[in-house]
Amino acid sequence: MNDIEKKRIVELKAEGKSIRDISSLLNIPRSTIGTYIKNLETVSYCKCCGKSIAIKKGHRSRAFCSDSCRYKFWRSTNNSKNKTTNYVVECLCCQKKFYSYRSLKRKFCSRACYDSYRKGGGGDEAE
Ligand SMILES: [Zn+2]
Numbered sequence: 001m002n003d004i005e006k007k008r009i010v011e012l013k014a015e016g017k018s019i020r021d022i023s024s025l026l027n028i029p030r031s032t033i034g035t036y037i038k039n040l041e042t043v044s045y046c047k048c049c050g051k052s053i054a055i056k057k058g059h060r061s062r063a064f065c066s067d068s069c070r071y072k073f074w075r076s077t078n079n080s081k082n083k084t085t086n087y088v089v090e091c092l093c094c095q096k097k098f099y100s101y102r103s104l105k106r107k108f109c110s111r112a113c114y115d116s117y118r119k120g121g122g123g124d125e126a127e
């Protein structure tokens with residue numbers, strides 16, 4: 001196979017063609033295409049820098065090419081999260097964790113929890 005054929009295989013595969021279709025279109029044995037596609041699918045791309053990552057057979061795919069890319073990626077997503085004031089608060093009633101978009105002053109995940117907490121003699125927590 002030359003590079004043009006390899007490129008065509010990828011294109012046809014992306015179009016949803018089966019190995020059989022590609023085989024008859026390009027006049028390449030099915031087994032050759034099958035092996036090529038299999039190898040293709042063990043390549044992943046770094047979520048951070050876009051570099052291709054070769055995944056060894058039997059290994060789990062990786063999202064990042066290196067630890068520094070993983071670190072950079074998570075740091076950038078964490079930074080963008082901080083811009084929207086999004087707090088994780090634990091409900092005083094059911095201990096469920098929920099997001100409060102307003103402030104940490106919110107103590108209950110729902111109105112129902114607020115009511116039952118107060119009925120249960122949990123004090124005068126005003127929301
Ligand atoms: Zn990377």
Ligand SMILES: [Zn+2]
Pocket residue numbers: 091092093094095096108109110113
């Ligand atoms: Zn609750």
